[in-house]
Amino acid sequence: MLHAYPFWSAVAALAVVGFELVWARTGVFRDSSYWIAMVIVFAFMIPVDGWMSKTSAPIVVYNPAHVSGLRFPWDIPVEEFVYAFALVTLTIVLWERAAPAEAR
Amino acid sequence: MNRFQYLALLAACLVLTLPLEIVIGARVWRSPARLARALLPPLVIFGAWDFAATAAHQWSFNRAYSTSLRLPPGVPFEELLFFVAVPICALLTLEAVRILRTRRG
Numbered sequence: 001m002l003h004a005y006p007f008w009s010a011v012a013a014l015a016v017v018g019f020e021l022v023w024a025r026t027g028v029f030r031d032s033s034y035w036i037a038m039v040i041v042f043a044f045m046i047p048v049d050g051w052m053s054k055t056s057a058p059i060v061v062y063n064p065a066h067v068s069g070l071r072f073p074w075d076i077p078v079e080e081f082v083y084a085f086a087l088v089t090l091t092i093v094l095w096e097r098a099a100p101a102e103a104r
Numbered sequence: 105m106n107r108f109q110y111l112a113l114l115a116a117c118l119v120l121t122l123p124l125e126i127v128i129g130a131r132v133w134r135s136p137a138r139l140a141r142a143l144l145p146p147l148v149i150f151g152a153w154d155f156a157a158t159a160a161h162q163w164s165f166n167r168a169y170s171t172s173l174r175l176p177p178g179v180p181f182e183e184l185l186f187f188v189a190v191p192i193c194a195l196l197t198l199e200a201v202r203i204l205r206t207r208r209g
Contacts, residue, residue: 048113048117059169
């Protein structure tokens with residue numbers, strides 16, 4: 001499949017959004033603390049992922065046929081931010097769902 | 105020491121976020137059952153994706169910077185730690201943000 005990484009990242013992000021809005025309904029997208037936390041997570045993702053994906057000495061090596069080719073900032077594939085959104089949001093939604101009953 | 109680069113990076117993320125738990129009081133590490141319920145499904149889903157993508161040569165892991173503990177088809181065990189460390193850091197961030205915003209009234 002051409003450009004599998006951006007495609008599946010988008011599918012994952014949409015699936016997680018759908019999971020929250022339709023099934024889990026924790027309300028995180030209405031919680032400004034969630035959005036603030038996401039900004040912080042992305043801010044830290046940049047140096048960490050930047051280090052991991054730097055093409056001079058990458059820890060993870062991407063097949064050019066399966067990434068968008070857009071890398072920013074530094075050598076981070078832009079679709080990686082979509083992937084991260086999906087992974088982190090799913091974790092947070094599940095964390096919220098598992099909250100003790102009195103805290104909800 | 106280069107072989108431990110990926111592992112060291114993940115360990116650093118967990119160490120550097122410890123103050124969120126200990127100083128700010130996020131109570132993420134101290135809620136192990138809740139944490140497990142948040143971590144396990146993404147680990148399974150994103151882990152399976154990772155194995156499939158690695159097998160399909162969509163990406164690979166540089167042998168120079170990961171340990172030799174590899175799961176077929178070439179996923180370093182550190183990658184599984186990635187799916188533990190990154191979500192924990194994100195949850196610590198979320199809970200710390202909430203606590204700090206509550207304190208400020």
